[in-house]
Amino acid sequence: MDPILFLAHVEADGTLAKAARETLAAAIALGGNLTVGLVGASVQAAADQIAGCGATRFLAVEGDAFAQPRYASDAAAG
Secondary structure, eight states: OOEEEEEEEOOTTSSOOHHHHHHHHHHHHHTSEEEEEEEESOOHHHHHHTTTSOOSEEEEEESGGGSSOOHHHHHHHO
């Protein structure tokens, strides 16, 4: 199976939005080697929220510069 990267920006409260959780479910259904990437001001709540998703790796970029989703900061995080 091909590797799968799920990359999502967290909400202001640090959790994942419903649409992001649905996208993660679709990524899991593909059955590949899943890596989760989270971007935001603080990503711990989102990581805790999906800790049991079966990902082989969790990557995170967090800080005030990543609080608001923007192309420049999201591309830098990626």
